Amino acid sequence: MGSLGTVMKMDTVGRAAGAKYECLLFDMDDTLYPLSTGFNLACRKNIEEFMLKYLNIEESEVPRMCLELYREYGTTMAGLKVLGYEFDNDEFHAYAHGRLPYETLRPDPVLRNLLLAMPQRKIIFTNADKAHALQVLKRLALEDCFEGIICFETLNHPPLQPPALKSPILCKPSLEAFEAAIRVANLDPKKTVQTPSLIRTQTQLFFSLFDSFSFFLQIFFDDSARNIASGKAAGLHTVIVGNSTLVPGADHALRSIHNIKEAIPEIWDGDEEQMEQVIQAAAVETVVLA
Numbered sequence: 001m002g003s004l005g006t007v008m009k010m011d012t013v014g015r016a017a018g019a020k021y022e023c024l025l026f027d028m029d030d031t032l033y034p035l036s037t038g039f040n041l042a043c044r045k046n047i048e049e050f051m052l053k054y055l056n057i058e059e060s061e062v063p064r065m066c067l068e069l070y071r072e073y074g075t076t077m078a079g080l081k082v083l084g085y086e087f088d089n090d091e092f093h094a095y096a097h098g099r100l101p102y103e104t105l106r107p108d109p110v111l112r113n114l115l116l117a118m119p120q121r122k123i124i125f126t127n128a129d130k131a132h133a134l135q136v137l138k139r140l141a142l143e144d145c146f147e148g149i150i151c152f153e154t155l156n157h158p159p160l161q162p163p164a165l166k167s168p169i170l171c172k173p174s175l176e177a178f179e180a181a182i183r184v185a186n187l188d189p190k191k192t193v194q195t196p197s198l199i200r201t202q203t204q205l206f207f208s209l210f211d212s213f214s215f216f217l218q219i220f221f222d223d224s225a226r227n228i229a230s231g232k233a234a235g236l237h238t239v240i241v242g243n244s245t246l247v248p249g250a251d252h253a254l255r256s257i258h259n260i261k262e263a264i265p266e267i268w269d270g271d272e273e274q275m276e277q278v279i280q281a282a283a284v285e286t287v288v289l290a
């Protein structure tokens with residue numbers, strides 16, 4: 001990670017501020033911006049066109065197949081690979097995302113200020129490719145709000161692939177993808193298991209490191225119910241975004257990511273002066289974690 005020095009600083013300050021949470025993992029598409037932008041539909045249309053033009057799949061079959069593979073394998077791309085279709089991953093991503101109307105995404109200063117005021121580590125965890133992630137974050141003016149991006153390229157480097165996967169592509173909602181992301185982000189999901197003995201052990205440990213602390217949790221934000229269920233299974237505290245009612249495995253529900261402060265004020269718990277330091281420390285370049 002290119003900005004490790006600053007990352008360490010943020011982490012230390014975040015803990016010192018007394019926040020209960022250690023790290024926040026954010027999905028990107030339809031989580032950091034609303035579904036109403038139409039990106040989701042435009043992306044699906046591009047993928048269908050790719051299937052028709054480059055994989056020669058029967059036109060009448062394409063929409064159903066696109067949706068079924070998405071449901072079964074996490075992404076249509078992963079499903080196509082399972083079925084034996086051969087294509088270049090970068091070319092697929094360029095076709096699916098390259099022609100999206102990025103100009104319709106506008107800077108979001110409200111979300112930016114919320115993110116910069118959070119004392120925790122913040123990481124993007126998306127199935128999308130690096131180019132798309134960087135483009136979206138740039139358009140939303142959030143590119144310096146995150147410590148790093150865990151994306152398609154991060155998860156699909158050979159060393160991260162466990163053997164005997166259902167699909168050759170590692171992506172949400174598979175539990176293996178969450179486990180890989182937790183490893184890459186250097187998180188300890190065991191910290192989220194709240195048994196009395198563990199809390200006691202951690203309290204002793206962190207009291208020896210920092211003066212005021214009990215234990216830390218990681219929070220995962222996503223607009224997809226199935227990703228939330230997997231996130232919970234992986235040991236994360238979970239927030240469904242874009243939905244005002246809870247789904248199975250969700251600890252919180254947010255109609256919009258903008259409602260985060262009303263729903264989870266604990267994120268900002270801590271000393272105001274220390275929060276100021278965090279805002280300054282957070283202004284670093286986002287790196288792709290690989």
Ligand SMILES: [Mg+2]
Nearest residue numbers: 027029030223
């Ligand atoms: Mg999403």
